[in-house]
Structure formats: structure tokens, C-alpha cells
Amino acid sequence: MNKDDFELVRGSGNVFQDFDRPNASVKQTRAILAAEIIRVLDKQGLSTREAEKLTGVGHSEFSRIRNARLGRFTLDRMIMILEKLDGNIEVSVTFRPRRNGLGDGFHI
Numbered sequence: 001m002n003k004d005d006f007e008l009v010r011g012s013g014n015v016f017q018d019f020d021r022p023n024a025s026v027k028q029t030r031a032i033l034a035a036e037i038i039r040v041l042d043k044q045g046l047s048t049r050e051a052e053k054l055t056g057v058g059h060s061e062f063s064r065i066r067n068a069r070l071g072r073f074t075l076d077r078m079i080m081i082l083e084k085l086d087g088n089i090e091v092s093v094t095f096r097p098r099r100n101g102l103g104d105g106f107h108i
Contacts, residue, residue, distance in 0.1 A: 014028040015028070016028050016031075026075065027070075029075055030070040030073060030075065030078060031068070031070065033075065033078040033079065033082065034065045034068065034070055034073075034078065036082060037062075037065050037078065037081055037082055037085065038065065038066060040082065040085045040086050041062070041066075041085070044085070046085075047059075048060075048062040048063055048066075051085065054084060054085060055081055055084040055085060056084070057081055057084075061073075061081075065078075065081075079091060
């Protein structure tokens with residue numbers, strides 16, 4: 001295999017959108033929030049049990065976040081978890097037209 005066998009493809013910045021997954025923006029936002037929750041847990045050196053005591057959220061839920069099993073989490077719940085862990089949360093939402101012209105998209 002040589003370098004001519006590869007094609008460079010630039011992504012949109014949202015892997016879920018690039019693979020045509022439904023609700024791509026929501027899934028991307030969940031992934032970003034999960035990464036931030038994990039970053040805070042690691043930075044503070046918190047176990048899932050310690051995080052449970054701080055937030056009131058079951059330790060098994062933190063295991064789900066660490067394992068990227070995010071389907072049962074709403075965005076507001078993930079933001080609430082972050083707020084209880086870190087206390088300094090700011091969320092920004094930007095609306096922009098979708099590329100295919102079928103309504104509005106959003107970016108967080």
C-alpha cells in the first residue's frame with residue numbers, strides 16, 4: 001500500500017453527523033458533556049462512589065458515562081451532573097441552516 005491509496009476526508013467536527021446518525025447534534029453534545037464529566041472526575045481524583053455522594057447520582061451512572069453508554073442521559077441531566085461536580089457551567093447554543101436545506105440545525 002502506498003500513499004496514493006489513501007484519500008484525505010475532512011470531517012464536519014461531528015462524527016455522528018459524518019456517519020449519518022439520527023440526532024447527530026444531540027449525540028455529539030452528550031459525548032462532549034460526558035468527556036467533560038470524566039475530565040472533572042479525573043482532575044478531582046473522584047471515584048464513582050465519591051461522585052455519587054457529591055451529586056446524588058448513582059455510581060453506576062458514572063460508570064455508564066465512563067463507558068460512553070449515554071443513551072439514557074438527557075442533556076439537562078448531564079449539565080446538572082457537571083454543575084454539581086464543578087459548579088461553573090456555561091452552555092452556548094448556535095443555530096445554523098443544515099447543509100441539505102431541510103430546516104435548521106444547531107451546534108453546541
